[in-house]
Amino acid sequence: MDRVVDExxxxxxxxxxxxxxxxxxSAIVFRVRSRDNKGFEAFDYGPLPLPAGTPLPTYEGTSTxxxxxxxxxxxxxxxxxxxxxAPAFMSTSVFDKNDVFRLSKDDADTLFHVxxxxxxxxxxxxxxxxxxxxxxxxxxRRASVGVDTLWIGAKxxxxxxxxxxxxxxxxxxxxxxxxxxxRTFVRFVFGEYRVEVPRSPELVFDVLTKxxxxxxxxxxxxxxxxxxxxxxxxxxxxxxxxxxxxxxxxYRADEREKALKDYAEIMKQLRV
Amino acid sequence: xxxxLTVRGEASPSASGASGDFTLGSPDxxxxxTWIRLERGLKAKVWARRLEGTTSFRLLVQxxxxxxxxxxxxSTVDSAHLASPxxxxxxxRRPVVIQYSTGLEGVKFAYSDTGGAGKIAFxxxxxxxxxxx
Numbered sequence: 001m002d003r004v005v006d007e008x009x010x011x012x013x014x015x016x017x018x019x020x021x022x023x024x025x026s027a028i029v030f031r032v033r034s035r036d037n038k039g040f041e042a043f044d045y046g047p048l049p050l051p052a053g054t055p056l057p058t059y060e061g062t063s064t065x066x067x068x069x070x071x072x073x074x075x076x077x078x079x080x081x082x083x084x085x086a087p088a089f090m091s092t093s094v095f096d097k098n099d100v101f102r103l104s105k106d107d108a109d110t111l112f113h114v115x116x117x118x119x120x121x122x123x124x125x126x127x128x129x130x131x132x133x134x135x136x137x138x139x140x141r142r143a144s145v146g147v148d149t150l151w152i153g154a155k156x157x158x159x160x161x162x163x164x165x166x167x168x169x170x171x172x173x174x175x176x177x178x179x180x181x182x183r184t185f186v187r188f189v190f191g192e193y194r195v196e197v198p199r200s201p202e203l204v205f206d207v208l209t210k211x212x213x214x215x216x217x218x219x220x221x222x223x224x225x226x227x228x229x230x231x232x233x234x235x236x237x238x239x240x241x242x243x244x245x246x247x248x249x250x251y252r253a254d255e256r257e258k259a260l261k262d263y264a265e266i267m268k269q270l271r272v
Numbered sequence: 273x274x275x276x277l278t279v280r281g282e283a284s285p286s287a288s289g290a291s292g293d294f295t296l297g298s299p300d301x302x303x304x305x306t307w308i309r310l311e312r313g314l315k316a317k318v319w320a321r322r323l324e325g326t327t328s329f330r331l332l333v334q335x336x337x338x339x340x341x342x343x344x345x346x347s348t349v350d351s352a353h354l355a356s357p358x359x360x361x362x363x364x365r366r367p368v369v370i371q372y373s374t375g376l377e378g379v380k381f382a383y384s385d386t387g388g389a390g391k392i393a394f395x396x397x398x399x400x401x402x403x404x405x
Binding site: 067068071074119120121122150151156157176177178179180181182183 | 273274275277298299300301302303305306307308309310311312313314339375378400402
């Protein structure tokens with residue numbers, strides 16, 4: 001069977017990547033035409049962008065203060081999602097100096113596939129797309145969970161996300177250890193992909209019915225937001241139905257003809 | 273997730289037969305601490321230890337099921353003895369495993385049975401993991 005990712009966990013040139021959006025119960029299939037950073041996928045960012053003196057909430061409901069740059073105090077978490085400012089040498093040339101992985105809406109054919117690794121790996125991580133929207137819920141969102149809730153709602157040590165153009169993607173971090181203020185370090189392994197949506201309804205159907213190999217990533221997008229829908233409709237050109245983007249629905253295997261017709265209609269309007 | 277936490281503690285006992293807790297430091301931690309208390313679901317595995325001192329002492333690995341009690345109930349789960357001034361390296365084939373089930377548990381390092389006044393120290397490798405094995 002073909003490998004859908006390489007040894008770095010990134011999609012190779014010519015490979016397919018499927019982004020599934022739970023809030024739409026549908027997906028986008030991208031073909032990676034090229035990788036702009038082949039050979040330099042590692043980005044040793046440094047400590048978390050937490051300046052000394054930053055107030056942080058704690059799991060006990062109190063607050064604490066970052067004791068030194070990049071240190072995550074014991075029992076604290078970041079209330080807001082962090083983005084990673086560009087290093088000085090590129091800060092004047094990137095699209096958003098406060099978010100090194102943020103792309104312009106004019107970069108419609110570009111995606112950042114970002115795998116974040118934080119040391120110590122004890123640190124809890126949560127992805128937010130967009131950065132200001134809590135996305136994780138439990139029991140049909142009767143309860144909200146995330147890095148601020150203990151025991152559920154976050155991973156330790158790593159996270160994976162795809163940064164879509166224009167949308168600000170952020171990460172929240174938590175240190176649930178007692179009495180240990182952690183010195184942090186972040187490494188990104190990322191792919192800067194040039195992408196297109198395949199214009200073959202048959203291929204998309206085969207991918208979404210798992211008959212064709214594709215790297216499948218479910219984005220933590222459980223709540224619809226204007227920021228995301230603007231990218232999907234205006235940047236990528238997906239049509240809308242009842243005000244929501246019409247992506248590639250996951251049809252059953254016995255709905256092939258219906259699916260092919262639907263996908264073909266969508267593809268006529270795409271810009272990427 | 274696996275994190276190899278290196279901790280070091282130093283003490284300066286003033287007489288023979290002294291005992292006490294080590295205050296711990298680590299390159300990954302910006303402050304000092306005594307207990308390694310983690311949230312439920314995690315394990316701490318105490319692997320290699322190095323003891324050094326200008327006097328003999330016993331290193332104790334101590335576990336408490338409830339570090340919030342005053343004082344915390346504590347039991348010794350492992351020990352090592354530096355029988356004479358110098359250094360002793362112990363690489364354990366099987367670690368001492370502490371399972372954090374409630375999030376109240378803790379592990380600390382203490383010394384006892386010092387041979388006299390002097391300086392003593394130890395370094396331990398503590399693997400923190402959320403994996404079953």
